[in-house]
Amino acid sequence: MSVAAIVPAAGRGERLGLGLPKALAVVGGLSLVARAVDGLVAGGVDTVVVVAPPGGEDAMRRALGDRDVTVVAGADDRVGSVSAGLDALPADADVVLVHDAARCLCPPEVVRAVVGAVRAGHRAVIPATPVADTLKRTGPAGQILATVDRSDLAAVQTPQGFEPATLRAAHGRARARRDAGEPVAATDDAGLAEDLGVTVVTVPGDPRAFKVTTPLDLAMAEALVTAGPA
Numbered sequence: 001m002s003v004a005a006i007v008p009a010a011g012r013g014e015r016l017g018l019g020l021p022k023a024l025a026v027v028g029g030l031s032l033v034a035r036a037v038d039g040l041v042a043g044g045v046d047t048v049v050v051v052a053p054p055g056g057e058d059a060m061r062r063a064l065g066d067r068d069v070t071v072v073a074g075a076d077d078r079v080g081s082v083s084a085g086l087d088a089l090p091a092d093a094d095v096v097l098v099h100d101a102a103r104c105l106c107p108p109e110v111v112r113a114v115v116g117a118v119r120a121g122h123r124a125v126i127p128a129t130p131v132a133d134t135l136k137r138t139g140p141a142g143q144i145l146a147t148v149d150r151s152d153l154a155a156v157q158t159p160q161g162f163e164p165a166t167l168r169a170a171h172g173r174a175r176a177r178r179d180a181g182e183p184v185a186a187t188d189d190a191g192l193a194e195d196l197g198v199t200v201v202t203v204p205g206d207p208r209a210f211k212v213t214t215p216l217d218l219a220m221a222e223a224l225v226t227a228g229p230a
């Protein structure tokens with residue numbers, strides 16, 4: 001039995017605007033991808049596969065220093081990148097996590113909670129937090145069409161955890177649909193599992209598992225690292 005993790009880190013980081021892949025951005029002297037890997041290992045992950053932008057594998061290895069990880073080339077979108085990581089997983093894993101490099105400050109307790117829930121028999125597990133803002137549906141001119149009831153909505157994070165055959169089947173179906181020219185709309189791996197009819201369950205997420213997307217997020221990550229453990 002072992003826990004394996006795929007870390008999709010092949011995004012361009014356009015919204016961050018540093019002119020380099022986001023996973024290579026540095027917070028407190030360490031790259032986002034190195035921090036993400038360290039958090040997974042602290043949470044009990046045995047094997048990590050990092051997915052780099054195609055052609056950017058060497059830069060990714062340098063950003064990871066002496067960490068014992070496998071680096072593979074990713075794809076144009078996140079689903080394709082995770083799929084590439086799946087092909088490099090060890091056969092003996094009983095839990096597979098998918099964790100965004102961009103969620104570099106996710107606490108190890110969240111990792112442990114996700115792994116524990118998969119080992120308790122759930123095929124797909126995601127960390128979720130309540131939605132804080134009021135949500136509105138908007139029209140083409142930006143006008144408000146409706147207020148959305150947020151009482152049963154959740155914002156979901158990573159790591160998302162899966163029984164390995166479930167994640168493979170979910171990505172297999174996504175690949176088949178793409179090959180048939182059908183769009184794959186899911187923005188996370190749990191969405192692909194939902195498409196298979198799998199019940200996805202939640203564990204409590206954590207605000208520190210926020211996704212570094214914009215310069216403000218990077219500044220927030222820097223401030224949190226400087227402040228030390230909360």
Ligand SMILES: Nc1ccn([C@@H]2O[C@H](COP(=O)(O)OP(=O)(O)OP(=O)(O)O)[C@@H](O)[C@H]2O)c(=O)n1
Nearest residue numbers: 008009010011012013014015076077081101102
């Ligand atoms: N083709 C892609 C796109 C995204 N990701 C990864 O998926 C995670 C979430 O993606 P996002 O935050 O949207 O990152 P970017 O795609 O880099 O952001 P942007 O849209 O601003 O370019 C990130 O860790 C990112 O590296 C990936 O591995 N392969």
Ligand SMILES: C[C@](O)(CO)[C@H](O)COP(=O)(O)O
Nearest residue numbers: 078100156157158187188211
């Ligand atoms: C997987 C994810 O982080 C869950 O919230 C999110 O869907 C990634 O979205 P992105 O558009 O690829 O940043």
